[in-house]
Amino acid sequence: MNLALTVLEIVAPVFLLAAIGFAWVKLGFEYRIQFVTQLAMTLSVPCLIFVSLMQAQIEPAALTALSLASVAAYGGVTLVAWVLVAAMRLSRRTYLAPMIFGNTGNLGLPLALFAFGELGLSYAIVVFATMAIWSFTFGIWLVAGAGSLGKVLREPLVGATVLGAVFLWQGWQTPTFVTNTLTLVGQMAIPMMLITLGVAVARLSPVGVGRAVWLSAVKLAICVAIAWGVAEAFDLGRVAFGVLVLQVATPVAVTSYLLAEKYGADAQEVAGLVVVSTLMSVATLPILLAALL
Template identity: 80%
Template sequence: MNLVLTVLEIVAPVFLLAGIGFAWVKLGFEYRIQFVTQLAMTLSVPCLIFVSLMTTQIDPAALSALSLATVAAYGGVTLLAAVIVRVFGLNRRTYLAPMIFGNTGNLGLPLALFAFGDTGLGYAVVVFAIMAIWSFTFGIWLVAGSGSFGKVIREPLVWGTALGALFLVQGWETPVFLTNTLSLLGQMAIPIMLITLGVAVARLSPGGIGRAVVLSLIKLAICIGIAALAGWFFDLDKIAFGVLVLQVATPVAVTSYLLAEKYGADAQSVAGLVVVSTVLSVAALPLMLGFLL
């Protein structure tokens, strides 16, 4: 009974905030998703990542092990997802990226924080950063036919991660007034991202629901299995293991839909994957947390 209450305490704030965004749109209120997303990804999330890494008490060696496990996990998911797409005869440009990349930002970071505290958030930002770099390069290449390494270099979240890791390794800290300022900016990230997730889901027009259900279940099974194997192989501690599995197994990210829309893939089918996988996560995430806690 205590475990059930603990899981509910973790997932309830996540889905309530996403529900606020969903209801906001359905009530006809304005929400400029492009502006809010740019604010979060350019300013708030990089500050959150930097401060989380700078102030974390995690052993740098543990973060290195998690980084290697994350690379291995996403490598394994990429290979197996490619096989699934080929076996099912699906269009690679439309389906492969959504089968690989999850919502490690909007959903994964808050869940890691609520489930595992500041230590979990410190681990989660590493997984998020690695996924983002893979998405900005290989993910864009899948959909558009060309990568964007230059864009990766210009992304503030990459610089926030690099600087945070440097400060962590060197034991440096910014002046208190600057740390407090960056912390306040970073604290915006989680509620903004969750509300924006609800707004985005409310505005999507899903297509191919039956296929989306099957693929979402396959993606969930692949991601949990491979992430667990990677965590076991690299001998991660309990919190790092839980964060890795949780992050890799998050539902399809809204950015997959935006990329499909931008580069001419089947955006409605991707929207179906986003909506269905997010709805399935309402049941799947509490079950996962029950095993990981």
């Protein structure tokens, strides 16, 4: 009973905030998703990343282990997903990126924070940064036929991750007034991302729901199995173990739909995966959390 209550306390705020965004759109209120997303990814999330890493109490060995484990986990998911998509004769441009990349930002960061505290958030940022770099290079190549290393280097969240890691490594701290300002800006990130997730799901028009259901289930099984195995192989601590599995197992990211729309893949099929996998996560993530806590 106590475990069930703990899991409910973790997931309820996450899905309630997403539900607010969903209801906001359905009630006909305006929500400028492009502006909010740009504000979050350009300003608020980088501030959250930098301060979280700067103030984190992470041993260098643990940080290195999690970084290598994140690379290994996404590498394994990529290989298995590639084989699956090829075996099912599905369009690589449409289906492979959604099968690999999860919603580690909008959904993964707040879940890690609520489940594992500030240390969990710091670890989650490492996994998030790994996924983001892979998504902006290999992910864009899958959909568009060309990667974008320059785009990765220009992303504020990548710069914030590198700078935060340097501050963590050196033990540096910004002046108190700067830290307080960055903290306030960063605190906007999680509620904005969750509400925006709800807005995005409300605006998508899914097709191919039957296929989306079984592909979402297969994605979850693959991601959990590989992340769990990698976490065991790298002998990660309890928090790092839980965060890695949780982050890799998040549902299909809305960015997969945006990339499909931008580069001419079947965006409506991807929309189906986003909506179905996100709705499925309402039931599956609490079960996964119960196993990890």
